[in-house]
Amino acid sequence: MCGIVGIVGKEPVNQSIYDALIVLQHRGQDAAGIMTIENNMFNLRKANGLVRDVFHTRHMKRLSGNVGIGHCRYPTAGSSSSAEAQPFYVNSPFGIAFAHNGNLTNAHELQDEVFRIARRHINTTSDSELLLNIIAHELQSNASMNIQPNDIFDAVEKVHKKIRGAYAVVAAVIGYGMVAFRDPHGIRPLVLGKRQTEKGDEYMVASESVALDAVGFQFVRDVAPGEAIYVTEEGELFTRQCAENAVCNPCIFEFVYFARPDSFIDGISVYASRVNMGTKLGEKIKREWADKDIDVVIPIPETSMDVALQIANTLGLPYRQGFVKNRYIGRTFIMPGQTMRRKSVRRKLNAISSEFKGKNVLLVDDSIVRGTTSEQIIEMARESGANKVYFASAAPEIRFPNVYGIDMPSAVELIAYGREIEQINDCIKADGLIFQDIDDLVDAVSLENKSITKFETSVFDGDYVTGDVDQAYLERVDKARGESVSTTPRIQTELTNLEMHNMGTD
Numbered sequence: 001m002c003g004i005v006g007i008v009g010k011e012p013v014n015q016s017i018y019d020a021l022i023v024l025q026h027r028g029q030d031a032a033g034i035m036t037i038e039n040n041m042f043n044l045r046k047a048n049g050l051v052r053d054v055f056h057t058r059h060m061k062r063l064s065g066n067v068g069i070g071h072c073r074y075p076t077a078g079s080s081s082s083a084e085a086q087p088f089y090v091n092s093p094f095g096i097a098f099a100h101n102g103n104l105t106n107a108h109e110l111q112d113e114v115f116r117i118a119r120r121h122i123n124t125t126s127d128s129e130l131l132l133n134i135i136a137h138e139l140q141s142n143a144s145m146n147i148q149p150n151d152i153f154d155a156v157e158k159v160h161k162k163i164r165g166a167y168a169v170v171a172a173v174i175g176y177g178m179v180a181f182r183d184p185h186g187i188r189p190l191v192l193g194k195r196q197t198e199k200g201d202e203y204m205v206a207s208e209s210v211a212l213d214a215v216g217f218q219f220v221r222d223v224a225p226g227e228a229i230y231v232t233e234e235g236e237l238f239t240r241q242c243a244e245n246a247v248c249n250p251c252i253f254e255f256v257y258f259a260r261p262d263s264f265i266d267g268i269s270v271y272a273s274r275v276n277m278g279t280k281l282g283e284k285i286k287r288e289w290a291d292k293d294i295d296v297v298i299p300i301p302e303t304s305m306d307v308a309l310q311i312a313n314t315l316g317l318p319y320r321q322g323f324v325k326n327r328y329i330g331r332t333f334i335m336p337g338q339t340m341r342r343k344s345v346r347r348k349l350n351a352i353s354s355e356f357k358g359k360n361v362l363l364v365d366d367s368i369v370r371g372t373t374s375e376q377i378i379e380m381a382r383e384s385g386a387n388k389v390y391f392a393s394a395a396p397e398i399r400f401p402n403v404y405g406i407d408m409p410s411a412v413e414l415i416a417y418g419r420e421i422e423q424i425n426d427c428i429k430a431d432g433l434i435f436q437d438i439d440d441l442v443d444a445v446s447l448e449n450k451s452i453t454k455f456e457t458s459v460f461d462g463d464y465v466t467g468d469v470d471q472a473y474l475e476r477v478d479k480a481r482g483e484s485v486s487t488t489p490r491i492q493t494e495l496t497n498l499e500m501h502n503m504g505t506d
C-alpha cells in the first residue's frame with residue numbers, strides 16, 4: 001500500500017519524517033527512503049528494509065534541510081529491488097524528489113509515450129518512476145524559470161488527464177517546495193496537517209492522519225480527490241482542484257485492513273468503521289447461525305481485534321485472546337512471496353492452548369485473501385484441543401484482483417476465486433464459515449460519513465471505479481506480475497541495478 005509523507009518546516013524535518021514513517025510502517029515493510037532539500041541540494045537515503053533498519057544515525061545526520069519527503073514501500077508494480085525503493089529523483093526541471101502510493105492502470109501505454117514524446121528514459125519497472133517523469137515533463141513544458149503556483153497546478157491538471165489508476169503523491173522541488181496531489185477518485189488516502197511555530201506555519205501531508213498525531217501536527221483536512229497542494233519553501237500554502245468530475249471513492253480495503261484504527265480517512269474513523277463491521281457481522285451470525293453452539297469469540301491478531309470484540313458484544317459471548325502475536329514480526333499479508341507469508345504465520349502467532357481446549361470457538365479475521373492465515377490458524381486451534389472451530393470474515397469473499405495498490409494481481413491466488421463458501425471452507429477446514437455481506441460492509445463504513453456514496457470495492461465485486469479495467473487488462477497484469485517477481489531472491493535483483501541509483505551510501 002505504501003506510506004508517504006512530506007513536510008515543509010522551519011527547522012530540519014528529518015526526525016519528523018522518520019517518526020511519521022515509523023507510524024506508517026504498517027503500509028509498507030519492504031523498503032524505506034527519505035529525501036530532503038538543503039541549500040538547493042538533495043540528500044537521500046533509501047534501501048530495502050524496515051524504517052528502523054534503513055536509517056542509522058549517520059544517515060539521519062546527512063538528511064539535513066527544512067523540506068523533505070519520505071516513503072515506506074509495499075511493492076505492487078515492478079520488482080522489490082532496492083532500485084525501486086522511493087523517493088525517486090529526476091534532475092530536470094529544477095530537481096524533483098518524488099514518492100507515490102498507489103498503482104497506475106495505464107502504465108503500459110504511458111511507458112511508450114514517455115519515451116517517444118518526452119524523450120525520457122525510465123530505468124526501472126516501477127510505475128512510480130514513470131509517473132515522476134510524466135510530472136517532470138508537464139512541469140518542463142509549462143514553466144518558465146520562475147514558476148508560479150498556477151503553473152504547478154496546470155501541470156497536475158495535465159497529469160490527471162494522462163494517467164489513470166490510484167495515486168497519492170508527494171514531491172519536493174528544488175527552489176520551490178512541496179507539491180502533493182490525490183487521484184480524481186480519491187482511491188488512496190492523503191491528509192494535510194499544520195503546525196504553528198514561532199517562526200511561522202509548517203505544513204505536512206501524509207497517507208494517514210496518525211502520522212500527523214505522531215509528530216505534533218494538527219489535522220487540517222483530507223486532500224480532496226483531484227486536488228493539488230503546493231507549499232513554498234517559505235511555508236506559503238496554495239491549493240487548487242485540478243481534475244474535472246472528481247469524486248470521492250476511497251478504497252474500502254483501507255478500512256478493512258490497511259489503515260491503522262487510530263487514523264481518520266475522508267472523515268471516517270477507521271476504528272469506528274471496524275466496530276460497525278463487527279455489529280453488522282454479529283447480527284448476521286445471530287440471524288444465520290442461531291443453531292451454532294459458540295462458546296467464545298477469538299480474534300486473529302492484530303487487525304481483526306476491534307471487529308471481533310464487537311461481534312462478541314453483539315452475540316453476548318465472551319471475548320478471549322487465544323493467540324499471542326510476536327511483536328517483532330510484521331504483517332504477513334504485505335510480505336513479498338507466498339513462501340515467506342506462509343512461514344511467517346506460525347512465527348507470528350502462537351496459540352494459548354487452554355483457551356481452546358474442549359471449546360467451540362468462533363475465530364474472527366478482518367479478511368481472507370489467499371487463505372494463508374485462516375488455514376494455519378484453524379489447524380492451530382484444533383491442535384490446541386478446540387472442539388469446534390467456526391470462522392468469520394469481516395470482509396466479503398475476495399474474488400477479483402486489485403489494480404490500485406494492493407498486491408493481489410492474480411485472481412487464481414485468491415482462495416475465494418471460483419469457489420463458493422462451502423468450497424472455500426473445504427480448503428480452510430472450519431466447522432462453519434461466514435462472510436460479511438458487501439452491502440453491510442459498505443454500510444458499516446459509510447455510516448461514519450454519509451456523504452460518501454460509493455467506495456472502491458473492486459476486490460469484492462469486480463467494479464473498478466476508474467472504468468478502464470477489463471478482462472484483457474487483468475490478464476496482462478496477471479502475466480506481467482506473477483509470483484516470480486515478488487519471490488525473486490532479493491540478492492539477485494539487487495545485483496542488476498545497484499550501481500545505477502543514488503542509494504545514499506552506507
Ligand SMILES: O=P(O)(O)OC[C@H]1O[C@H](OP(=O)(O)OP(=O)(O)O)[C@H](O)[C@@H]1O
Nearest residue numbers: 302303331332333368369370371372373
Ligand atoms: O488470507 P491471507 O492471505 O492470509 O490474508 C489475510 C490476513 O492477512 C492480514 O494479516 P497480517 O498478518 O498481514 O496483518 P495484521 O497483523 O495487521 O492482522 C489480514 O489481517 C488477515 O489476517
Ligand SMILES: NC(=O)CC[C@H](N)C(=O)O
Nearest residue numbers: 001002075076077101102
Ligand atoms: N503499494 C504502493 O502504493 C506501491 C507504489 C508503487 N506502485 C510501487 O510498487 O512502488
Ligand SMILES: [Mg+2]
Nearest residue numbers: 300301302303
Ligand atoms: Mg491479520
